[in-house]
Amino acid sequence: MNVFYEEDGSFKVGNVMQAAEASFQVEAISGKRSKIKAANVLLKFNEPSLAEFMPRAEASAEEIDIPFLWECCGEDEFGFEQLAEDYFGHKPSAVEAAAVAIRLHAAPMYFYRKGKGRYKAAPADTLKAALAGLEKKRLQAEQAAKYVEQLAQFELPDAFKPLVMPLLFKPDKNTLEFKALDQACKDLQISPLRLFERCGALPDAHDYHLQMFLLEYFPKGTGFPPAPPTPIDIELPIAEAPAFSLDDSSTTEIDDAFTVQPQAGGGWRVGVHIAAPTLGILPDSPLDQIVMQRLSTVYFPGNKYTMLPDEVVQRFTLQEGQICPTVSMYIDITADFDVIGTESRVEQVRVAANLRNDVLEAQFNDxxxxxxxxxxxxxxTELRLLWQFACALEKRRGKYDPNRPPQVDYNFHVENDQIRIxxxxxxSPIDKLVSELMIFVNCEWGGLLGKKNVPGIYRAQANGKVRMTTNPAPHQGLGVPQYAWSSSPxxxxxxxxxxxxxxxxxRDEPAPYPKGSSVLFEAMRDFDATYNAYLDFQDGMERYWCLRWLKQENITDVGGVVLRDGQSVRLTGIPLVTKVAAMPELSPGxxxxxxxxxxxxxxxxxxxxxxxxxSAPAEMLADDGDDEHTRIDADDLTEQAETTPTEQAETTVESGSDNPV
Incomplete structure (x- = not known):
């Protein structure tokens, strides 16, 4: 006797060697013997032979029309032999019954399994939906195959044109386009970026780098939602002396200005005036939410994305000819430039001039x-005095070094897709004047917060490692007891x-962010990560324009200086570092x-x-062969002058003891 049985989701046949009440010992055509449960046996037969049974049953199953079979079965649960009799119109042979069982088993959308050999027809509505889904998948598979074929020939399908950047940045892996792209890349052994490049989908590399950044940090675009500043509802006194600022010609967010007043008994009163947008940007207001989302202005060659809407910038920037609200620090100094006292106040200043560095530096230089x-x-007169005061401040910090090798800063000017570096x-005197006064006020105001036991956000440095913290701590690189960024709001x-x-x-008011404030720590953490990402983007875009400059100027040979790793070279004339293959072992510099x-x-x-x-002698710069240059944000001079790129890369965030991580 032979049996037709189900095992592990498939149908098999075997010759019964030994039978028991609950099991059978069977032998397959291959000679392999196994023990099966009696409940798994669907049919017993003697004819045809064991070798012929399955081929004949499967061939017969192929001839059975599944939709017709579904129409024949009715709505009630049924056994496969019962349906086989209805379908064939006579008591089915073992082969015919097995053919129906095979066909039912292969059509789970049409027939639901209810037990061994028992089924129930799927409801008409459910079957219709399932068939529609199956057809959709079939059409998608055909479409995906067409996409893969086009991509393999380096042709970009029309459907891919608006999806290129999303597919490269954060693709939805469930989409048909991603699956086709993934398959094409596997077939071609090429990355999606290079495949799109071969397809001509990335004609502008600058736009590619820019769009990748915008998708990450500005997914909703770089525009601003409506968010006007709150009107200033207090009367502020107006400072006596006229103020002036020092910035590059491209600067629109003018944060700081200066005044100088001679004192009757000798010495001077130096005023450092910082724009006060906080008077019109209240915590948790719509405008504040914009600030906490953007966290910083983004700079890169040829453009920038400001942290604040233009109308807000224009309201608080220290614009020439305007009377502007400021937080001011007055520094009383002697004729020998010793600081004898400071006073901070909230007031307004008359901005008499916005002096531009690139114009002024022709006359005001070393x-x-x-x-x-x-x-x-x-x-x-005021500029000369401030420069002398800045030199004194630098010496007082212990950072004056007349023998320090020179460092070079690079500026990028992009116009009509042409780059000038x-x-x-x-x-320079302008750099030193601004940076020293900013270091002074950031140190003093950070110290004031500490004395009043009010938390702030500080940058600290110890053992070459820069971190951000909510408690005052020394900054060894700057040579100050604490340093709180406060001069570029x-x-x-x-x-x-x-x-x-x-x-x-x-104002002797409660601080918006008390000790232990989770909001303060979260803002510090988010700012640190975002600000570093913005700087990385700026570095990347500057690197792109350096490469454009090489081609634009038809540079075929260039000089350079070997860096500390012995494999990288900083090119002469541009801030570009590159690995050089097969370079002999050479000393840094x-x-x-x-x-x-x-x-x-x-x-x-x-x-x-x-x-x-x-042929020229080794070049030994102050950075000893490390690539370092000033970013467009001139206020960053205060810290870049004292920290190396390695130290900047090791910046960490640290909460104060009052606010553990």
């Missing part, structure tokens, strides 16, 4: 000051937060000559080959 050949320019020596959320805390102290090969704008890499040693 050479003209040393030789007294600077001629006449606005606020000459200019250089200037770091530490139009451009950085941290400065705006610290200004709120400072205003509360000056060695000048070399390189040939410039292929440039890849998508990966932002250039293929440079070692040609030989340069």
């Amino acid at each position: 050479e003209t000051l040393a030789n007294d050949t600077d001629g006449e320019y606005p606020f000459k 200019t250089t200037r020596k770091r530490g 139009l451009r950085r959320a941290v400065d705006l937060i610290n200004q709120r805390q400072l205003l509360a102290v000056l 060695t000048r070399v000559e390189l040939s410039v090969g292929d440039v890849d704008y998508l990966s932002r890499e250039v293929d440079c080959k070692f040609k030989g040693l340069a």
Whole structure:
């Protein structure tokens, strides 16, 4: 006797060697013997032979029309042999019954299993929906195959054109387009980026890098929702002396300005005036939510995305000819530039002039000051005095070093898709004047918050590691007991937060962020991560434009300086570092000559080959061969002048003891 049985979801046949009440010992055609449960046996037969049974049953099953079979079965539960008799119109043979069982088993959308050999027809509505879904999948599979075929020929399907950036950035892996792209990339052994490049979907590498950044940090666009500032409802006194600012010509967010007043008994009163947007941006207001979402202005060559809407910037920027609200620090100094006292207040200042660095520096520089050949320019007396005061502050911090090798800053000017990269020596009189006064006020205001036991957001440095903390701590690189960013509230959320805390102290009011405030720590953490990401983006875009400059200027050979790792070279004239293959082992600072090969704008890499040693002597800059240059935000000079890129990369966030992580 032979049996037709179900095992592990499939049908099998075997010859019964031994039978018991609950089980059978069977032998398959291959000779393998096994024990099966009697409940799994669906049919017993003697004919046809064991070898013929399954081929004949499967061939017969192929001839059975499933929709017709479904129409024959009715709505009640049934056994397969019963349906086989209705279908064939006579008592079915073992082969015919097995054919129906095989067909029922292979059509789960049409027939629901109710037990061994028993089924129930799917309801008409359910079956219709299931068949529609199956048809949809079939059509999708066909469409995906067409997409894969097009992509394999490096043709971009029309449906992919609006999806290129999302597919590269954060793709929805359930979409048909992603599945087709993934399959094509596997077949071609190529990355999605390179596949789209071959398809001509990325004609503009600059736009690619920009869009990838915007998708990550500005998914809803760079525009601003309506969020007007709150009107200032208090009367503020107006400072006596006219103020002036020092910024690049492209600066629109003018955060700081200065005044100088001679004192009757000798010495001067120096005023540092910081824009006060906190007077019109209340905590948790719609405008504050924008600030806490953006956290900083984003700078990159040729453009920027401001932290605040333009109408808010224009309301609080220290614009020439306007009377503007400020948080001011007055510093009383002697004729020898010793600080004898400070006073902070909330007031308004008359901004007499917005002096522009690129114009002023032609007259106000190291050479003209040393030789007294600077001629006449606005606020000459005040600027000279502030520069002397800045030099004294630098010495007082222990950071004055006349023998320090020069460092170079690079500025990027993009116009009509052309790049111009200019250089200037770091530490010019303008740089020193601004940075030293900003370091002073950020240190003093941070100390004031600490004395009043009001938390703020500080940058601290110890053992070469920079961290952010809610408690005052020394910054060894700057040589100050504490350092709280407070001087750029139009451009950085941290400065705006610290200004709120400072205003509360000056007005003797409760601080918006008390000790233990989770909001303060979360803002610090989010700012640190976002600000560093913005700087990485700026670095990446500057690197892109450096590569564009190499091609624009038809540079085929270039000099460079070997860096500390012995494999990287900083190119001469531009802030670009690249690995050089097959370069001999050379000491850091060695000048070399390189040939410039292929440039890849998508990966932002250039293929440079070692040609030989340069004839000029080794170049030893202050950074000892590390690539470092000033970012567009001039206020960052205060810290970049004292920290290396390695230290900046190791920045961490730390809460105070009052606010554990």
